[in-house]
Amino acid sequence: MRRTLLLYCLCLAAVAGAADAADRTAASLFPETTVLYAEIANPSDLISTIFDHPLREKIEAIEPYRMATKTEAYRAFLTGRKFVEIQLGMEWRKAIESLTSRGVYLGVDAATQGVALLINGKDAESLELFRGKLLELSKLGKNPEQIKAGDYRGITAYEVNKSKFAVVDDWLLVTNKGELARVLLDRFLDGAGTSLADNANFQTARKSRSRDATAWAFINLTTLKDAGVAPQLFAGQSVNPGVELLVGGILSTLQKAPFASAQLHASHQGVGLDFSMPHEPEWVPEERTFYFGPNGAGRGPALPVTENTLFTLSTYRDISEMWLRAGDLFNENINDGLAQADANLTTFFSGKDFGEDILGSLTPEIGFVAARQDFTDTLPVPAIKLPQFALVFQLKDPEKMTRELRRTFQSMIGFFNVVGAMEGRSQLEMDIDKLDNGAELITTVYIPDEDDANSTRAEILYNFSPSVGFFRERFVVASTDRLARELVQADVPVDDSKSKNTRVKLEGGVLKQILNDNRGQLVSQNMLEDGNSREEAEATIDLLLEVVGYFEKASASINVQPDQLGIEFGLQVKPD
């Protein structure tokens, strides 16, 4: 009875093993010690997205592209590609699609410090054909004797220039370490040892993988940290206030998170790259509350909508808190600098404590807006036409602070005028305007010299007319009076992004318009920088404008959810 039972169990195990062999996944082949895993599950879709994209024809029609295809290097590449196609008996794209039809997988193993590429082909026959052709091609190289063949548990493995490769059924294995090759082949043959698929973190990360992701990656942060890789990145410290404001909170999460994952979505509409990692509010140290807000609930504000907006940034950052906690966040040198700045700014703000009273008067919801300037009815017109920009704040106590900030702005303009006069620069003329909606504007404008008054290539200075605006809680500090005026009157849309700590957006169409406004300047700079003739420079800049014109918008955001921190990047292109 016992023998019968044992036999039954062995048969069951054998059947189970055979099933495993049939359902091999890359994750089940890579060892559990894999620190980085990346996959492109359907390479033919990616190839199609790139090579069948409507923009491809347009880019190919551009003169510099056509010029590039006439170079010797490109011709040599085409000849080489044709040769390979003849050897394989099929067109290169079909060959790649066949070779990689069921996915390309990359793994970096911490235990063996090896890198391996697993390619899952259409079937064993086509992969065998590919292997044979690959060997033939290698033999045509400079040192055919460098190809070595060996046997490992009945599988023939090859070594070329320190790279090892082998074909098992419909899988092609390429690695740089023999030890890793053996681990992988053992997994192929009998599933010995634990695999990456058995890793709990991997399993958790895997659940968030979108079905339509073009590529997906997993990083075992715990292993990386234990191995001492990039210690500064995982130390949780930032090097200066700028970096702290930008990624301080992310550094805290990186310090604690056991893993991270990333996924790429590519389509004809654009490309999106999303990173995510586990996040728990208690991982955020007290000194970094300024970044995520209490309980991680800080959200960037909805921003007033303006015309010709180029760029927007909406974020939650309690700058006052960061300023006051600087002693816990930065090293002595930076703190000395901040102390100096604090003393100067406190003087500048008439003895008000800069960190506590001035920054503290603002809520942590901050916006930044940049927009194209319209110089149609304006003189003088600067030679370099910069976008106008503004910071949009919310005042905690507008009644108290409006008066204070108005006076400080007036002092600041007076200071600029004194310094400007010493340096022979134009002076700022100030004006105060009350709008119908109750908003108040303090605007300035540079008064040009008589010679410059009608200039259409005036100094860069004439891009600016520093102004501030107040409307209820809204406080706008703008580089131009026009933008300040627009922003204090503009409506704020309903915010539909509940989890965004930070959002940035860049409009491709407006960027192209701004570059176009500066076309003459760009052409001139190109002539001086590249030694080009005017015709060549114009062709180069027009190409740049054309390429920029293909982009619809770019965006990035930091999303904070109760258990996850996500960073998303997106780039949208115009469909036609």
Add this chain to the structure above:
Amino acid sequence: MNQTIDPEWAWSEYQPTAETPWNLRAAAHLYRRAGFGANREELTAAVEAGAIAAAENLLNATAEPEDYQNEVADLAHASMASGNVQQLSAWWAYRMLSTPAQLLEKATLLWHGHFATSAQKVEDAELMFDQNNLLRKYALGDFAQLLLEISRDPAMLIYLDSVTNRKAHPNENYAREIMELFCLGEGNYTENDIRELARCFTGWEVKNRKFRFNRYQHDTKSKSFLGRTGNFGGEEGVQIVVDQDAAPQFIAMKLVLFLVMDEPSPSAELLAPLASELRENQMLIAPTVRRILTSNVFYSSRAKGRKVRSPVELAIGFLRSLEGSTNSYELAEKLQTLGQGLLYPPSVKGWDGGRTWVNSSTLLGRSNLIRGLLDHEKTRFGRLTLGDYLAKQGAESADEIIEWFQTSLFAVEIPAAARDRIRMLFGNGDNRTEKLKDAVHALCTLPEFQLC
């Protein structure tokens, strides 16, 4: 040695002889001195035209086409848009590389060194640009007018700390420089002349980056200097200086040193005919330049290879001879590193020139400059690679290339031993491009290449 030069022979019109033939090398000599360098097509045209006509052509080509003027004006404004003077330096380098009026540009460089004004102190791109245009406007024109205009030039007055000049405390800075450095030379004036001339300039000020005459600060009393007495203003003061006999002699010396030879310093006898020419032409510069460029001495061994290439002549000459183009910003920076930053002369005396251009440190820098140009991704020759350009010129073998450089870029013979050494650097097969660059670099670092 100059004592042996007969002035009459020296300034007589050049007649080609077997010893000093008019050929491609002679034409290249003309272009190196009266410009920066010429490509083979220009040299061939010059040979066909004849020596005198070739010089005339350079003198006549001083009016740049309107399109070109508009283009370089646009470029200048683009450079100045950011207010960075360094960018204007790059603009001038680009202008030197591209102008069809080489002699005008070379003469502008001469007067920039003569009326030295550095952007380092002026710190105003627009004022430096205005001065540069002023120098170009009169570069081959009326020296007296140029002297007067430069005396009222805001950049100059800022540079010489002469933005104020009140009658109670006349500012002697400019009065001293105009006599010592700009017009007469040492020994041709007294300290009293300086004091009295400074009184003429009282009331000349710079306000809000513009020249202004403040009549309330002008000393209206009588002044006596350089043998003249009267109630002179600044304009009369400048005219009295330029009317001195020493003035044409001084300017003639400048022209000879710049166009003919670094040393020995030309004697008064040798300069006398040129000084007379200047005076007879009411201090117009072009006729004297014409006489120099069409003279026997200019094409003699007294002149050929008797000057050391300045960094500008080295770099711009190299590029122009090969129809080269490159990144002007980096070129301008490299020129500054080698001591000849455009718009950045080292002092009010300008550049010393001559042998001072070459020492162990600058030789290495000059070598690196050429290598940098050859290796720079933006450098092209006739819009081609160096190899393709030379091939198009019919110079493909090592000997052909060496000979091509000898004719177009060398003022003196390349020694046989050096030719052998460089021949070894050329190669076929792998890395031919790099080997060609190595060989050309080696050619351009020869001591003979430092002469022009």
